[in-house]
Amino acid sequence: xxTLADGIWQQMFNFDHYGELLALVRNSLxxxxxxxxVGGLAGVFVMMRDLPFAVHGISELSFAGxxxxxxxxxxxxxxxxxxxxxxxxxxxxxxxxxxxxxxxxGIIMPFGLxxxxxxLALYKGRAANKFGLLTGQIVAVDTPQTTWLLATSAVVxxxxxxxxxxxxxxxxxxxxxxxxxxxxxxxxxxxMLVLGLAVALSVQIVGALLxxxxxxxxxxxxxxxxxxxxxxxxxxxxxxxxxxxGGILLALGSSIPISPYVTTISFLLYVVCRLAGRxxxxxxGVRATGAQPA
Amino acid sequence: xxxxxxxxxxxxxxxSLRDAALSYGDRTVWRGxxxxxxxxxxxxxxxxxxxxxxSFVRALLGQQPLSAGTLTVLGRPxxxxxxxxxxxxxxxALSAQAMLRxxxxxxxxxxxxxxxxxxxxxxxxxxxDEILAAVGASAYADVPLGLLSGGERQxxxxxxxxxxxxxxxxxxxPLLSLDLHHQRAVTELVDAxxxxxxxxxxxxxxxxxxxxxxxxxxxxxxRGGHRIGTPQEVLTSESLSRLYGTRxxxxxxxxxxxxxxxxxxxxxxxxxxxxxxxxxxxL
Numbered sequence: 001x002x003t004l005a006d007g008i009w010q011q012m013f014n015f016d017h018y019g020e021l022l023a024l025v026r027n028s029l030x031x032x033x034x035x036x037x038v039g040g041l042a043g044v045f046v047m048m049r050d051l052p053f054a055v056h057g058i059s060e061l062s063f064a065g066x067x068x069x070x071x072x073x074x075x076x077x078x079x080x081x082x083x084x085x086x087x088x089x090x091x092x093x094x095x096x097x098x099x100x101x102x103x104x105x106g107i108i109m110p111f112g113l114x115x116x117x118x119x120l121a122l123y124k125g126r127a128a129n130k131f132g133l134l135t136g137q138i139v140a141v142d143t144p145q146t147t148w149l150l151a152t153s154a155v156v157x158x159x160x161x162x163x164x165x166x167x168x169x170x171x172x173x174x175x176x177x178x179x180x181x182x183x184x185x186x187x188x189x190x191x192m193l194v195l196g197l198a199v200a201l202s203v204q205i206v207g208a209l210l211x212x213x214x215x216x217x218x219x220x221x222x223x224x225x226x227x228x229x230x231x232x233x234x235x236x237x238x239x240x241x242x243x244x245x246g247g248i249l250l251a252l253g254s255s256i257p258i259s260p261y262v263t264t265i266s267f268l269l270y271v272v273c274r275l276a277g278r279x280x281x282x283x284x285g286v287r288a289t290g291a292q293p294a
Numbered sequence: 295x296x297x298x299x300x301x302x303x304x305x306x307x308x309x310s311l312r313d314a315a316l317s318y319g320d321r322t323v324w325r326g327x328x329x330x331x332x333x334x335x336x337x338x339x340x341x342x343x344x345x346x347x348x349s350f351v352r353a354l355l356g357q358q359p360l361s362a363g364t365l366t367v368l369g370r371p372x373x374x375x376x377x378x379x380x381x382x383x384x385x386x387a388l389s390a391q392a393m394l395r396x397x398x399x400x401x402x403x404x405x406x407x408x409x410x411x412x413x414x415x416x417x418x419x420x421x422x423d424e425i426l427a428a429v430g431a432s433a434y435a436d437v438p439l440g441l442l443s444g445g446e447r448q449x450x451x452x453x454x455x456x457x458x459x460x461x462x463x464x465x466x467x468p469l470l471s472l473d474l475h476h477q478r479a480v481t482e483l484v485d486a487x488x489x490x491x492x493x494x495x496x497x498x499x500x501x502x503x504x505x506x507x508x509x510x511x512x513x514x515x516x517r518g519g520h521r522i523g524t525p526q527e528v529l530t531s532e533s534l535s536r537l538y539g540t541r542x543x544x545x546x547x548x549x550x551x552x553x554x555x556x557x558x559x560x561x562x563x564x565x566x567x568x569x570x571x572x573x574x575x576x577l
Contacts, residue, residue: 044393047393048393161410161411162409162410163409164411165405165406165407165408165409165410165412166406166407166408166409168394168402168406169402169406169407172393172394172398172399172402172439173399173402173406175381175383175384176381176383176402176403176454176455177402177406177407178355178357179355179357179376179379179381179383180376180377180381180403180406180407181376181377181407182406182407223393227393227394227395227398227436227437227438227439228395229394229395229398232393
């Protein structure tokens with residue numbers, strides 16, 4: 001019994017030869033930081049615009065794109081980005097209203113997943129590559145991939161920096177924003193594309209099934225403890241970076257994929273924030289007669 | 295707020311409609327509207343659901359082109375004048391907004407439409423604080439919007455609308471789901487602004503009584519037609535009977551106006567789980 005438990009423990013946490021391993025994943029740590037930044041910031045708008053389901057839908061098509069690239073032997077990041085952008089454009093164009101959007105996503109998602117399964121079934125290479133696309137990987141981040149991931153992150157960050165303010169306005173207060181001349185529809189589509197890129201990046205590290213833990217959970221956690229437009233994205237980024245870097249460092253010596261570590265850290269951060277946020281609601285909750293705290 | 299000097303030409307209308315019509319396909323919502331709204335004037339837009347009140351708002355904001363006639367706001371096409379209109383929208387569910395604070399909503403009113411990073415923060419901060427104080431919302435400036443009551447949120451909304459010092463204040467059903475106390479507070483805010491800054495007020499409402507004492511003129515929309523005039527002229531049995539094409543009685547009781555006998559609009563969705571309500575009177 002004890003040996004079994006020790007064995008599992010050894011699989012989950014093993015810090016032998018840690019220094020040497022650390023050197024191997026330096027690229028992953030750099031990419032992880034960029035990804036935390038992108039996921040944490042995009043997540044703020046995913047929460048404001050109520051898009052968690054869209055994130056999930058996009059990630060399944062991103063997975064299909066990546067597995068197609070794997071099968072064809074082309075660049076996996078590029079394949080992943082192509083799938084993501086196709087999905088986010090479809091959701092952005094067809095799903096203007098929330099109800100339409102959810103059904104569009106519900107239709108796109110299984111189709112993407114099915115395509116991905118098909119491509120992986122046809123692929124005759126290493127099984128670890130297949131599994132990695134769904135549940136995450138770290139060592140697979142090599143130098144050309146790093147360049148792709150960092151460049152895409154830069155594009156996402158630049159786009160967010162430019163449209164941050166009107167996008168916040170349009171996301172929280174669309175009627176008044178439209179009245180003040182903010183291009184609400186165009187921004188909505190633009191954000192879907194940016195989100196597509198952010199999701200494609202996250203798929204590379206945590207895998208298609210667990211993207212939400214990077215793009216939604218950190219922002220949702222931050223929203224429990226602050227409503228400041230400065231502190232909210234900042235905390236969200238801190239949580240996302242902590243989850244992903246913590247996950248990489250813990251997964252390093254183990255024989256388990258990185259994703260359970262990332263998802264557990266981000267979930268625990270959320271639980272802590274949720275408990276801390278209860279104090280805030282108590283302080284201000286008395287005034288909320290009709291309004292429900294989100 | 296200190297009173298500002300009146301504009302040099304107090305009689306130049308801020309909103310001007312000439313033979314204005316709006317239709318969707320075959321259905322004419324309203325037509326032949328001739329209307330000048332002057333600075334400091336309080337115009338109430340009344341009418342049953344589906345009579346085109348919302349279309350009127352959208353036209354003023356430049357979001358809905360007229361099908362005939364002209365509409366100018368401050369002498370320009372409506373689309374170019376939206377900066378000068380302070381808009382208080384209908385209350386919507388605000389769950390997503392719980393992520394931002396009252397002061398952030400006001401701030402959107404000042405610079406929310408600009409792309410790129412934020413500059414000149416200190417001056418904007420001061421302005422937001424001034425506005426929040428002016429509408430009496432300083433106490434909950436840092437409370438997340440989702441935790442505010444309806445009345446508090448509406449004060450913040452008016453602050454947001456006034457943030458750009460607009461020449462026109464356009465309120466779309468701002469009293470909806472507010473209790474009497476908050477209704478009064480909101481109408482007083484609007485009226486104070488009108489008096490201090492000569493801001494024209496366009497107040498869309500299905501219930502005139504809370505603002506009856508403040509209203510200069512009424513635009514009553516119904517059945518593709520309309521009436522324009524003082525409340526005394528428009529809200530009479532004769533005038534509304536002609537507008538609706540059937541007998542409508544307007545009764546004045548205790549300083550309130552009660553309209554009885556308005557036929558159900560075929561396009562209006564019936565209020566759920568209620569006995570038929572005809573202009574505020576349950577039958």
